[in-house]
Amino acid sequence: MRSTITGTARLTKAHKLSAAGITVAMGAAAVAMAVTPGQAAETPSIAVKPVAWTTTDLGAHHHIGNQSDKAAQQAKTDAADAKKKADAAAKAKADKARADKQAASRSEARTPVKPAPAKPAAPAAPAAPVKKAYADNLDGWIKESLDILKSKNIPASYEGIKRNVMRESTGNPRAINDWDINAANGVPSKGLLQIIDPTFKAYHVEGTSWDPYDPVANITASCNYAADKYGSMDNVNSAY
Structure with missing residues (x-):
């Protein structure tokens, strides 16, 4: 006898028990056929109960696979x-x-660069001394000569200088004596205080001109000579 089983699920324990029952029933039928020969021509009718398959059994494996x-x-x-x-x-x-x-x-x-230290300022050059202004006349020449003589510690006074200038040249810086003994010797007296060239050169005052006709140079050299010979120009009252 053949039994048709639907479904693809594997057999459970219940299925196995059902199959075992079918086997036992078939065995009993065979025994009955052997005991009753008169009934051999008849085909025994055995009712086979189909195995019940549940959706739980069929879907268990599918559910586990999905999980x-x-x-x-x-x-x-x-x-x-x-x-x-x-x-x-x-x-x-x-x-x-x-x-x-x-x-x-x-x-x-962006870090600011530190400025280089400022260089110390160079010391200022000493200011040039302001040159005192003097009038370009006898008064100015005498005053300028007195300032120079004072810086050199050479004694003289305004009155002593002017008195001798007026006697010797009457205040003419270009005066020259070409008739006295000095002139005869080739060294005439020159300038405001009538000084000869050798004496002018010997008593020249530093810082003044080397021209014997220059008023200031003539006065200072003559005063320097008078201070050496007479103590001061103030002591000279005649030819010297």
């Missing part, structure tokens, strides 16, 4: 999410490091 697939898919999803988070964290860290480096570079570039 496994879902778990695997969830694991993949979780791994992908974790990788994305790790990648995002790494990128954020790299971006922050790059931003910090750029900020440091900009800060370093």
Whole structure:
């Protein structure tokens, strides 16, 4: 006898027990046929109870397979999410490091350069002494000569100089004596105080002209000579 079983699920324990019952029943039928020969021509009718298959039994394996697939898919999803988070964290860290480096570079570039220390100012050159102005006449010549004589510690006075100048040349700086003994000897007296060239050169006052006709040079050299010979021009009252 052949029994048709529908479905693809594996046999459960209940199925196995049903099959065992069918086997026992068939064995009993065979025994009955052997005991009653007169009934051999008749085909025994054995009722076979079909095995009952439930949706629970059929879907158990499918449900377990689905659970496994879902778990695997969830694991993949979780791994992908974790990788994305790790990648995002790494990128954020790299971006922050790059931003910090750029900020440091900009800060370093903006660091003000300290100015070089100022060089000490060169000492100012001493101011040139202001030259005193004197009138270009007898009064001015005598006053300028007195300032020079005073700086050289040579004694003289305004009155003593003027008195002798008026006697010797009447105040003419270009006066010359070409008739006395000095002139006869080739060294005529010259200038305001009528001094000869050898005496002028010997008693010349530093800082004045070497021209015996120069008024200031003539007065200072003559006063220097008078101070040496007579103590001062003030003591000279005649030819000297």
